[in-house]
Amino acid sequence: MPMTVVEKIMAAHSGKKSVSAGDILWIDVDARTARDFGGPNVVKHLKKNFEPPYVADPKRTFFTFDLSTPARTIKYAISQHLLKEFAKETGVAVFDVDEGIGTHVLIEKGIVRPGDVAVGTDSHYNILGAVGAFGQGMGDKDIAFAFKTGRIWFEVPPTMKIKVEGAYSWPATARDLTFAVMREVGSSGALGRAIEYTGDAVERLSLDGRITLASQTTEMGGIVGFIPLNGEVRRFLEERSGQRVKEVLPDNDAEYVDELSVEVVGLEPLVAAPPSPTNVKSVSELEGMEIDSVFVGSCTEGRYENLLQVARVLKGKKVKKGVTFKITPATKEVWARAIRDGLVDIFLKAGAVVFSNPGCGGCAEGMAGLVGEGEVELSTTNRNFPGKQGPGKVYLVSAATAAASAVKGYLTGAW
């Protein structure tokens, strides 16, 4: 039977020759993690239901502290301490508050590789599709089970194909390509499905751009979105994992439930207005909307490439008086490189820029500040649901648009 990427990965991890969409299988997990939010519940389930050893394979099991870095509330301080104690007891590795967003760290350290299966208490675990791996966010019971047994069960999802073609240029970026895809697919167009991306526009994306695209799978209802490797990404992954990469590719005649195609020729900067990430408009439609703050960061746009885009815009310019500019790099590696390469210098000279240590930043727990009543923020995160980042209004944009707008004091795609 010809198989799609997700079918091949699930077959390989369930010891079966062939599987198809709809099959429910026990699959082996290569890496499992819990965060400083869901982690304490995972530990609670393990202690309540099992005897030691609580963890089947501590070397493939991780805690990632990325939501509150360092612990900003007493609740988080207690949680992180509890997880560290459990880690000491069991040998589980901890990515502490200095490391950054868990999924990104797994990629950077070469822990998750193409064709792998990884699960964690994070609804954006499917970011790992950026490197051709199956990542899945799950509840604390499922993750406790994965800690204990190294397995999970999963229903093989059907796959849809999305072809993205055409050339575009700065100031349009991978984020705008992602918005173009979301506009086409909608908030439930990928519901319960895996996505396989193809097309020259996707092929050209850097690893950072791929992470941006993969990070919005959840907001389209999708299970995971696979992006085929290019040479640059392959070299990066081989260098980091110290091993040859074996990419999982679909069979030629694999079955797809749907095929879509998105044109991005001459793409212009886009924005997702409240109340949902798929409410996509072009920036020019809303050009001139006054803003109070911008946030650049999160698992969507907190990569080095995004900081470079910000620096490109801010160099020699000033952030408009009254606009607050918050930046949180996704990981320590990104953070260190931004300092080393002088980006931070550019940010500081531009004024009003807060550069905080790595993690989820303004996304979930307000680590890099929240949005007050009546405030309008441009944010590079992946969700703008009412109330998620505070009572104010959040418009999702690319890092480039965020920076250009911060200079003007209003939403603009021109720089």
Added chain:
Amino acid sequence: MKPTVIKGRVWMLTDDKGRRLDDVDTDMIYHNRYLTVTDPEDMKRYAFSNLPGWEDFPKKAVPGDILIVGRNFGAGSSRQHAVDCFIALGISAIVGESFGAIYKRNAINSGWPLLEAPGVFDTDLKTGDVVEIDLKRGEIKREGELLIRAKPFSRVQMDIYQAGDLFAYAKTSTKASPPPRSGQGRNG
């Protein structure tokens, strides 16, 4: 071994005109007001307490009854209460046109029989009828006659159901079955 054929009286989840109710979300099933409740005896009182016309379901349902629901049942949040309240009531199985993905996961993980039977509302099945459900074969019969086919239990679903729940299964699987094959699927 737990029974793989379940017999019981059915409740068809419809509105007051007898029309199938679709997209019943977890807030209608179990309102977030009661999320702090942990005692099953308490929990069962709130099943459907936020679904107009169905508020008195906990009083009318009898242990062993079977619930038949429409499309996308259990969409919305991941709350386990929306499954546990029915287990506490003794509802022996749930059959639906389709389910929200997380709801399905929670039900299977709790060892609560859940079957997908697209078209079940197109049959002439009505509330009060008694049916027999064969979990293994995915057959739903009334008075010995096949009414509709559901997707049969997968091996996974049966393993967890027989063990009791996901955690109980983990205990048997590490003792009785071969150890997890962790990592073997890893390519390279």
